[in-house]
Amino acid sequence: MFIQVIQGKAADPARLRRCMDRWNEELQPGAVGYLGTTSGLCDDGTFIALARFESEEAARRNSARPEQGAWWRETEQCFDGPVTFMDCAEVTQWMGGGSDRAGFVQVMEGHTRDAGRMREILAQSGDRVHEVRPEILGGTLATYGDDGFVETVYFTSEAEAREHEKIEIPDDLRSLFEEENALMGDVAYFDLHQPSLSSPQK
DSSP: OEEEEEEEEBSOHHHHHHHHHHIIIIIGGGOTTEEEEEEEEOTTSEEEEEEEESOHHHHHHHHHSHHHHHHHHHHGGGBSSOOEEEEEOEEEEETTSOOTTOSEEEEEEEEOSOHHHHHHHHHHHHHHHHHHOTTEEEEEEEEETTTEEEEEEEESOHHHHHHHTTSOOOHHHHHHHHHHHHHHOSEEEEEESSOEEEOOOO
16 A cells, blocks of 8 residues: 655635545546545644555556646645645555544654554554554554654544543553654644545445
């Protein structure tokens, strides 16, 4: 899997949402290898979209389509200032990956000194996490550049996520969480209170 993360300050959220809806309706059917998108607006006006493709090649093919270029020229006008793109060629899905059933999504961005160990921790803790945090539906860990990462966690609802944050975690699982937190360093958190979740039309 390949994930492209698009991020910027929304100047016109309503128009931006219309552009995203139009992509799903008009451009998505021709996007070969497209797997889905998670997107949303944060409280500070930051818009984030994580577009998933089968491969980097599939994402490049989509970007090269003339209709994609025309769509983006219109869409980028909805932003205030520059838009950043993070191309993540290494993606790990845990607990089945993302879920279109999520009512709340949290995106974490940062830099890590050991992405491989982060992946190992997610693999080790997956089943146990579901036992103690049933509101977590799954997630992805995507890396880019030398040490950048974007981890996305999908929850049934924000209320359940906040409530379960308070529960006591078993010692063995807590030690894994603490190790992961240490590997993540300084993290920027982006909460998508009303995520838009789309998958290819069948």
